[in-house]
Amino acid sequence: MAFFDYSQALKVGQIDIKNARLKAGKTQKELAKLIGVTKQTIINYEKGTTEPSWDRLQEIATALNVDIDTLFPYNMLGEKKRL
Template identity: 40%
Template sequence: MASRAEEEIAVQVGRALANARLDAGRTQEEVAEILEIDKQTISRIETGRSWPSPARLVALASLYGVEVGNLFPAPSTGSRQVASDIIELLERLSPKDRVWVRRWLKQLCGRLAVEPAGAARRRKIPR
């Protein structure tokens, strides 16, 4: 079962593919015919209900004249998204490991919050 984050990415990639197809002046029918697949497959990909195989993703990007990497959303640095990502990672751990990670993360964030911006870059790295 796909996580909520994976489902959201599938929808975003699907939208990006649909927009790229429209920008390229193609219909779903044309694309399906060129790739020798049915129109419903294109529709499922564009709505995020199905992931294209890597080979198909490359073929679609090439057909639309876009880079594959441009079809994926940029990682969010917003606090809520970062927290959501951390929660997803923590859910995979045992309760004991979650406590350890929480303590470690709290100490790390406390240390980083005290350092002025750029201080880490000015520090000499021991050799």
């Protein structure tokens, strides 16, 4: 079974980490500390230049207190989830 390559979704803004972070009132540095990465990693995720793993997306959602479906409404196969 092949997993969904969501790097393109990051680049076109379908995964809006920045918007979710801002709504949660967190800085890039604060989010980075919460999930154990550097601020630059968060910047790269938000720009779409670095693709977070599926587990990392779940960590980001948890840190921002949002549902993973809000952050990324697709399953691991790239199918749109019913919300």
